[in-house]
Amino acid sequence: MKKVTDPDGFSVSQLLGLGQQSARKSYYPELTARMAELEAERNRYKWLFENALHGIFQAVLDGPLLTANPALAAMLGDATVEVTLARCGSLAALFAEPEEAEGVAALLRRHGHLQGHTTWLAGSDGRRVPVALTLLRKPNQGEEILVEGFVADITERERARQELLALNARLEARVRERTQRLEQLNTDLAGEVAERRLMEQQLRAARDLAQEANRSKDRYLAAASHDLLQPLNAARLLVSTLRERELDADSLRLVNSIHLSLEGAEELLTDLLDIARLDQERIQPQHECFPISRMLCGLVAEYAPRAQRKALRFRCVESSVCLNSDFRLLGRVLRNLLSNACRYTESGGVLLGVRRIGAMASIEVHDTGPGIPADQLQAIFREYHQLNAERARHRQGVGLGLAIVERICERLGLAISVTSTPGRGSCFAVRVPICAPQAEHWQRPELLLPAGPLQGRRLLVVDNDSSILVGMQALLEQWGMQCDVAHDLEEVLMLDLPPPDALLVDLHLDAGETGDQLVAKLRRHWQLPRLPAVVITADRSDAWRRRLADGNIPLLHKPLRPGRLRAVLSQLLRQ
Structure with a gap:
């Protein structure tokens, strides 16, 4: 029996050459069995063709589209296979782009097959359907080249690819944005670094100015303390001398008031100098x-x-x-x-x-x-x-x-x-x-300590301030000592004095000479290397204290406290 889908319109019987001899087929049992098997195989192929998940078609390479299965029609958006065959009259019409059809044909002629080729097919309503196409060239059957095609819909894959591309584009945009932000931040940071460097330079300049101001203040304090403590020291010595004399009640009260006032001024200056040196960690x-x-x-x-x-x-x-x-x-x-x-x-x-x-x-x-x-x-x-x-x-x-x-x-x-x-x-x-x-x-x-060690002892006082010498001489003689005074070494040598029991020398003398240098010269002059000596000064620096300590010379600070002076002299003269 002839079927519509048989190639060239021939039935299986005709293909086998039996023709009108079918009446005699009972005489050919083996042939009948073979025909049944072929029919079953044909039906199975037809079932697979019509129910396949992927699209299948047959076509002439440069000719018409011969057949297609329902999966291809559905893939292209057509209602039936007939609509697909009518819409795509040729193999080239099946492709969305004509040049793509030419390229596929050239590849198929060259290689005889094409596998996994991704392209776009022409769908209904002008749609473009992304597919993975596999084409097989059938053995030669005359001049026409028959092609069987297997089509896989990759719409989801293409959508995922497009989404991935969009995601990549967004990521690239974010990367560009972040890069721009980083570049801006780097620019801002470079500006901040430059500004910080400028600030550091300004701070260093301010620090240098502050240090110079501190040094200037230190120099001023040193000069001021010396200039202020010198007359204060002379006044304290004179008042202490008066306090130890026999005075009437009114005079004694006045002297004590002067003493308290001077003592307060002395403590104020001393405390201010000490607190400044402690704050500066000097x-x-x-x-x-x-x-x-x-x-x-x-x-x-x-x-x-x-x-x-x-x-x-x-x-x-x-x-x-x-x-x-x-x-x-x-x-x-x-x-x-x-x-x-x-x-x-x-x-x-x-x-x-x-x-x-x-x-x-x-x-x-x-x-x-x-x-x-x-x-x-x-x-x-x-x-x-x-x-x-x-x-x-x-x-x-x-x-x-x-x-x-x-x-x-x-x-x-x-x-x-x-x-x-x-x-x-x-x-x-x-x-x-x-x-x-x-x-x-x-x-x-x-x-x-009793006052005995000072009685009758001779002391030489050297100071470049005449008021200090007057006050010191009056105080020491009040204690029963013999006191010689001089402004410098030249005056000492001019007086031609006998060796004293001790020396009391100011630290900073005229012409840049210092008290320790003068002590060394006087010891050599009298050939008394262990002649007791005390240096007095308003300079409270650690450098001078260490220098005099290394020379084993006691140091007393101005303004002198009579009790402290008396204790030190008594200690030196008792040794």
């Missing part, structure tokens, strides 16, 4: 091991007379321990504490003592003064803080003494504490490390 500790008795001796000689003038008891508890600290700075701390104790105590007494606590020595200053409220125990160490100083007549000093004490203790690494009972008195304690005594330490002197 004071560097020089630790050494020394016997505490060496320090107590000078403190007692300096402050016992001061307490006695106020009718206060002054007692010192001796100790033989050796301390590891800076002798000068620790002495400054204790002098400030003793000065406050004597100043604010009106009745009772002052006690200076040493208590051993393990490896530490607690140096304590007790007084029977007005005491300190509990809520003020920390505030008293602030600068310019004074208790009960709401009125000017209650103020004593400017409130820098304890601030200096605290800063020096911090610099030395020492702990300071205070306990107080209002109305009964206070106790300030400084803890200092104890060290093992050494053979070269001084022998423990007597704490209360």
Whole structure:
């Protein structure tokens, strides 16, 4: 029986050449079985052709589109296969672009097949359908080249590709945007760096100006302190001389008032200079091991007379321990504490003592003064803080003494504490490390030095300030000493003086000569290499202190405190 889909309109029987002999097919059982198998195979192929998921078509390479399956029609958007065959009359019409059809034909002629070629087919309503195309050239059947095509719809893949391209485009746009932002940030950063460099240059210039201003201030303070302390020192010496003379009550009261005023001015200047040097860290500790008795001796000689003038008891508890600290700075701390104790105590007494606590020595200053409220125990160490100083007549000093004490203790690494009972008195304690005594330490002197070592002793005073010489001569002669004075070495040699028992020399003399140089010259002049000498100065620099300490020359700062001077001279002349 002839079927519509049979090639060239022939039935299977006709293809086999049986023709009208089908009536005799019962005589050919094997042939009948073979025909059944062929028919079954043909039906299976037809079923696969019509139900395949991918599009299938047959066409002449340069001719018409012969057949197509429903999957291809659906892929192209056509309702039926017939619509597809009618719309695409040729193989070339199946492609969306004519030049693409020519290229495919050329490849097929050259290679005989084409596999996985991606292209666009012409869909209905002008749509372009992305596909993966596989073409097979069938064996030659005359002059026409038959082609079988297998078409896979890659619309989803193409959509994913397009989305990927769009995503890549967005990413590239973001990268460009970020790059532009980074470039802008780099430009801004370069501007900030340039601005910072300019600021650093300005800061360095400002720092240099500030340092130069500090150096200028230091020079001014040094000059001002020297110029101010020189006349103050002369006045203090003269007033101290008057205080030790027998005067009537009115004169003595006036002299004591002058003494208190000068003492206040001296402490103000000294405290201001010290606080400035501490803030600039120009004071560097020089630790050494020394016997505490060496320090107590000078403190007692300096402050016992001061307490006695106020009718206060002054007692010192001796100790033989050796301390590891800076002798000068620790002495400054204790002098400030003793000065406050004597100043604010009106009745009772002052006690200076040493208590051993393990490896530490607690140096304590007790007084029977007005005491300190509990809520003020920390505030008293602030600068310019004074208790009960709401009125000017209650103020004593400017409130820098304890601030200096605290800063020096911090610099030395020492702990300071205070306990107080209002109305009964206070106790300030400084803890200092104890060290093992050494053979070269001084022998423990007597704490209360008599005035005997100064009586009848000869002292040479050299200072380029005539007022200092007048005041110093009057004070020393008041103590029973013989005092010669001179302005420089030339005047000393002109006077042709006998060797004195000790020298008291100013540090900065005329013509750039210094006190230590003058001491060395006078020792050579009298051939007394161990002639005792003391240098006095308003210069508080560490460099001069170390230089004089290396030369084993005691140093006293202006304005001189008579008690301190007397203690040092007594110590030198007793050796």
